[in-house]
Amino acid sequence: MLPKDGLSGIFVREISQDMIKDSQALITEKESWKEYYLLSLKSPGIAQQAKPGQFIMVRIDPQPYPLLRRPFSIHSKDEENIEIFFQKTGSGTALLAQKEINDSLDILGPLGKGYKVDPGFKGKTVIMVGGGRGIAPLYFLAQELATLGAEVKIFYGAKSLSDLCLKDKFERNDFKLFYSTEDGSLGFKGLVSDFLAEKLPSLAPEFMYSCGPEAMMEKIAQIAMEKEIPAEFSLESIMGCGFGICWSCVRRIRQEGQETWLKICEEGPVFSKEQIIW
Amino acid sequence: MTDLSVDLGFLKLKNPVIAASGTFGYGLELAPHIDLRQLGGIVTKGLYFNPRSGNLPPRLAEASAGLINAIGLPGIGVERFSEEILPQLKGYDTAIIVNVCGESDDEYISVVDFLNQKEGISAYELNISCPNVKKGGLCPALDPQATFSVVSSVKKKSSLPIITKLSPNVTNIEEIALSAQDAGSDGISLVNTFLALAVDVDTRKPKLANLFGGLSGPAIKPLALRMVYQVASRVKIPVIGLGGISSGQDALEFLIAGAKAVEVGTANLVDPEATLKVIQELQEYCQKKGIAKIEKIVGTLKC
Ligand SMILES: Cc1cc2nc3c(=O)[nH]c(=O)nc-3n(C[C@H](O)[C@H](O)[C@H](O)COP(=O)(O)OP(=O)(O)OC[C@H]3O[C@@H](n4cnc5c(N)ncnc54)[C@H](O)[C@@H]3O)c2cc1C
Ligand SMILES: Cc1cc2nc3c(=O)[nH]c(=O)nc-3n(C[C@H](O)[C@H](O)[C@H](O)COP(=O)(O)O)c2cc1C
Ligand code: FES
Numbered sequence: 001m002l003p004k005d006g007l008s009g010i011f012v013r014e015i016s017q018d019m020i021k022d023s024q025a026l027i028t029e030k031e032s033w034k035e036y037y038l039l040s041l042k043s044p045g046i047a048q049q050a051k052p053g054q055f056i057m058v059r060i061d062p063q064p065y066p067l068l069r070r071p072f073s074i075h076s077k078d079e080e081n082i083e084i085f086f087q088k089t090g091s092g093t094a095l096l097a098q099k100e101i102n103d104s105l106d107i108l109g110p111l112g113k114g115y116k117v118d119p120g121f122k123g124k125t126v127i128m129v130g131g132g133r134g135i136a137p138l139y140f141l142a143q144e145l146a147t148l149g150a151e152v153k154i155f156y157g158a159k160s161l162s163d164l165c166l167k168d169k170f171e172r173n174d175f176k177l178f179y180s181t182e183d184g185s186l187g188f189k190g191l192v193s194d195f196l197a198e199k200l201p202s203l204a205p206e207f208m209y210s211c212g213p214e215a216m217m218e219k220i221a222q223i224a225m226e227k228e229i230p231a232e233f234s235l236e237s238i239m240g241c242g243f244g245i246c247w248s249c250v251r252r253i254r255q256e257g258q259e260t261w262l263k264i265c266e267e268g269p270v271f272s273k274e275q276i277i278w
Numbered sequence: 279m280t281d282l283s284v285d286l287g288f289l290k291l292k293n294p295v296i297a298a299s300g301t302f303g304y305g306l307e308l309a310p311h312i313d314l315r316q317l318g319g320i321v322t323k324g325l326y327f328n329p330r331s332g333n334l335p336p337r338l339a340e341a342s343a344g345l346i347n348a349i350g351l352p353g354i355g356v357e358r359f360s361e362e363i364l365p366q367l368k369g370y371d372t373a374i375i376v377n378v379c380g381e382s383d384d385e386y387i388s389v390v391d392f393l394n395q396k397e398g399i400s401a402y403e404l405n406i407s408c409p410n411v412k413k414g415g416l417c418p419a420l421d422p423q424a425t426f427s428v429v430s431s432v433k434k435k436s437s438l439p440i441i442t443k444l445s446p447n448v449t450n451i452e453e454i455a456l457s458a459q460d461a462g463s464d465g466i467s468l469v470n471t472f473l474a475l476a477v478d479v480d481t482r483k484p485k486l487a488n489l490f491g492g493l494s495g496p497a498i499k500p501l502a503l504r505m506v507y508q509v510a511s512r513v514k515i516p517v518i519g520l521g522g523i524s525s526g527q528d529a530l531e532f533l534i535a536g537a538k539a540v541e542v543g544t545a546n547l548v549d550p551e552a553t554l555k556v557i558q559e560l561q562e563y564c565q566k567k568g569i570a571k572i573e574k575i576v577g578t579l580k581c
Pocket of ligand 3 (some may be wrong): 143238239240241242243244245246247248249250263264265
């Protein structure tokens with residue numbers, strides 16, 4: 001049993017009007033690198049509503065295996081399409097990786113609350129730190145903030161150069177990129193959080209964003225705490241539904257000074273550094 | 279058009295498809311997305327007297343064609359339920375069935391006592407079978423005497439019909455069903471989830487913080503169907519069948535096996551429109567087969 005406190009966190013909300021079920025989202029483009037995949041899905045309704053940091057739930061197959069939908073961040077969008085960028089990590093993502101152009105997927109979205117996109121960031125520096133597949137939502141966010149006129153600096157870390165598969169894609173935009181690899185095959189050798197700590201004094205960001213492994217985000221949150229820089233993080237949790245009815249995705253979150261259990265799918269997946277209990 | 283309505287004796291439903299407890303929130307959450315008035319009924323999320331936060335995460339693990347959950351019945355308690363939820367639910371013309379939980383017979387009674395005076399509830403579904411909640415490791419649904427005790431004491435206090443929801447984790451389901459009937463239950467629903475375990479081979483830890491969870495979804499359908507048949511063949515009170523239903527065909531199998539109505543659970547998590555799909559497919563089947571009234575096929579298994 002959970003502690004009896006924090007019960008105020010049990011919200012009952014109507015599921016966002018924005019959620020759309022698109023059972024015929026056509027795969028229009030596909031790219032792959034090692035165990036990473038990029039799919040472009042034609043889904044005008046979802047594309048129109050999508051905000052950076054939000055996610056979709058993908059039904060990988062109409063048969064009951066895998067039964068549950070899988071959550072993926074919205075990696076980018078245009079008027080008609082959204083993209084997802086994913087890593088093959090288990091049975092569901094392995095099946096998804098086999099889907100080809102002209103196959104269609106049943107998707108639900110956009111879901112959750114996204115990252116803060118503030119017009120006040122115009123002319124200011126914002127930093128994004130993505131590790132491995134955690135880079136996925138940051139592309140969409142970077143594009144939106146760049147459009148607003150923010151100076152976007154992206155720390156993109158991975159094990160090795162061959163895992164930095166979105167490098168070329170990011171470089172086609174007007175973002176400043178900082179690479180780190182654990183084996184030193186490109187950029188800073190070591191952890192992206194150490195690289196960030198080294199570079200931070202010269203960057204003076206207005207805001208920081210991150211997505212990636214928890215251990216990495218925790219270190220970044222510590223740095224943000226020390227330097228008193230506002231920061232937001234995207235969390236993962238096992239999700240039975242993704243839209244708020246199963247209560248499987250809860251995590252302990254600080255809200256208005258109180259610790260409470262919140263549904264990540266509905267109240268997140270993005271939370272501020274003050275809210276997250278690592 | 280086929281007449282899809284079914285009469286449980288104590289409750290008339292416009293069609294036999296009900297949303298199952300714990301997989302449809304309190305009902306209102308989905309109101310912006312599906313027309314609740316089309317449903318035969320809604321069983322709300324399990325309700326204890328006081329608010330509760332549930333089990334520690336991870337609370338869910340996927341299994342082959344199923345899922346194992348140990349959500350632990352978090353909920354808002356009777357007060358908030360009757361203030362925030364019920365008045366709004368009343369506006370939808372569908373049967374509202376409240377899933378009643380308790381850690382003791384007294385708690386079941388206090389929930390029912392509190393809700394008796396409220397408007398908008400059609401029946402109570404007594405969740406005596408949740409495998410997640412430890413009551414000295416046992417829940418009333420596992421024992422005929424304990425079942426009799428809780429059902430009869432709630433029945434005495436209740437101003438509404440009672441559906442007793444059975445656990446499949448027993449050797450003799452008919453015995454428990456007969457106990458519930460003897461205790462005055464107006465109907466029976468089955469099944470709740472099957473006690474299950476999921477293991478992470480890398481960490482050699484259970485995948486759920488709670489160790490055990492309850493298996494639901496397509497994986498349990500044949501087991502559930504067998505139990506529904508066994509119970510429906512033995513009791514006189516109406517039976518509501520559930521376990522792995524996600525299509526009109528699944529629902530028909532339960533109706534033919536003897537269920538007067540069905541509940542759709544896990545399928546709602548995968549497809550929020552699952553209940554509507556089941557209703558539509560039932561309608562299509564009956565039309566194709568020239569069945570004028572769906573009640574006609576209840577309990578028609580030829581053996
Ligand atoms: C909000 C959110 C956004 C995400 N965005 C991305 C993304 O953009 N790109 C990407 O590669 N991955 C992303 N993930 C993680 C991705 O959902 C999992 O890697 C994926 O579900 C694994 O499925 P599987 O069947 O391959 O793995 P399995 O291990 O076979 O999955 C078994 C079950 O566990 C769940 N599960 C396993 N790992 C995770 C995880 N890390 N987080 C949540 N559930 C998990 C699965 O959904 C499934 O229900 C995101 C997760 C969340 C919660
Ligand atoms: C996430 C989840 C939560 C559930 N919560 C409840 C509950 O609160 N009360 C209850 O009686 N049954 C609960 N159940 C059990 C279902 O109502 C149903 O009996 C079971 O899942 C079998 O049906 P299904 O295979 O269609 O899901 C829950 C099941 C799931 C998957
Ligand atoms: S995933 Fe179902 S409530 Fe969050």
